[in-house]
Amino acid sequence: MSLSRALPGAPDPTLDLGGRTALVTGAAGGIGRACALRLAAAGAKVRAVDRDDAGLAALAEAAAGLPGTVEPRLLDLTDLDAAEHAAAGTDVLVNNAGLQLVRPIEEFPPDVFHTVLTVMLEAPFRLIRGALPHMYGQGWGRIVNVSSVHGLRASAYKSAYVAAKHGMEGLSKTAALEGAAHGVTSNCVNPGYVRTPLVERQLADQAKAHGIPEERVLTEVLLQDSALKRLIEPEEVAEAVAYLCGPRASFMTGTSLVLDGGWTAH
Template sequence: MSDMLKGQLLAGKRALITGSTSGIGLAVARAMHAEGAQVILNGLGDADEISKLQSELDAEFNAANLLDPAAIETMMADIGNIDILVNNAGMQHVSPVEDFPTDRWDAIMALNLSAPFHTTRLAVPAMKKKGWGRIINTASAHSKTASPFKSAYNASKHGIAGFTKTIALELAQTGVTANCISPGYVWTPLIEGQIPDTMAARGLTRDEVINDVLLAKQPTKKFVQPEEIGALAVFLCREEAGNVTGANWSIDGGWTAE
């Protein structure tokens, strides 16, 4: 029976997914675990819940604070060589540029852009030596377009798209690929929790908040499901995707097609 039929496309591969204790990162971790990868989780959350995830996924966990380059270096040394790196951890802040808190700008840049640089630079030597590797960066529709009041987020996501293209070119003949996944609005507990507050603040129904506020820019009027992103990440790790590199994959319900 083929590896594909056995659900073991990633058997023998070790995958670090940052920001993987919830949301998109957790969906990617589950998808890769289902294909046989040894998953290494990283992120925030309740210790008991994280322990449950470790049991579910037979996963390692590293609690490194990705805002700190020294902590990233320690994490990468502790976990050892990896085959797959998914830079998914991120944060957001909404404010007019003249009022944007400088500490929030610095934190967003550190987590969304600098952390992927540090994990990548430390993961690449072993990947190159092995002649195989996959680097996947979670960008955003905001890596291709912009929205007001999100100056740091937009800048960081445009930056991660450019960074991905650069390392894809540098690694083009090594067997290591680098790609972005750029979601639109994804259905996560964080998004779901915003709906009641938005209903109250704007005097709208639940459907109006979903269709006219949250999904206003997504022509399909459907949230991206985390599992869809997990499936795309697995595809990018397949042997058949060995010539797919330097790409920025939209999964945004048509948002950036307009």
């Protein structure tokens, strides 16, 4: 079994988002950073939304020289009115921001549960709401919701995250049905465990919850149900997001593009 880093293939050179404005949430790191860079590489003008000022600055520096641009925008997604306003005028919306806490339900702090659902479900609703008038007006739009294998399957000790991701699946399908007549598609991308700081921060919590040493968490918990015994890279997820924005996916809507290494094949 190999847990080595995989090198994604070359990005699709035919994707052209020149003249399009994209918004990516959680853009300062992990999947969001990879998505922002990928869409900028395709020529998009990317509004990179996060509350991590230093991470956004590093992203903008990394994007220098790409065909498109990255515009850092500080935003806390618990400010729902600001989130909706930020999405106005966007052609592509990537709802990616997320947070995680691993606790049994009886020990899960209610305020954290509320915050997780606010950031990962209510904010995407408000962002979609803010983006749709422009998308409908021009007869074209792409909504990509970065869900998870946990949008399709549950895991113990992740009540808030699983609830939010399951809700996102339903929101995405509803947006697909409403947007179809207006040239707007809405889909989810569902990765398994991705090599990101969010996953790395889970190791200690998972070790405590399962009563095992931290060094055993990756193989015995995170990758236990995955046929492919490795983490997926952020760039692999970003390429799937980019695909859903391109012409080859114009008939895909209301569905979930699963990148789970065979998890749901069980």
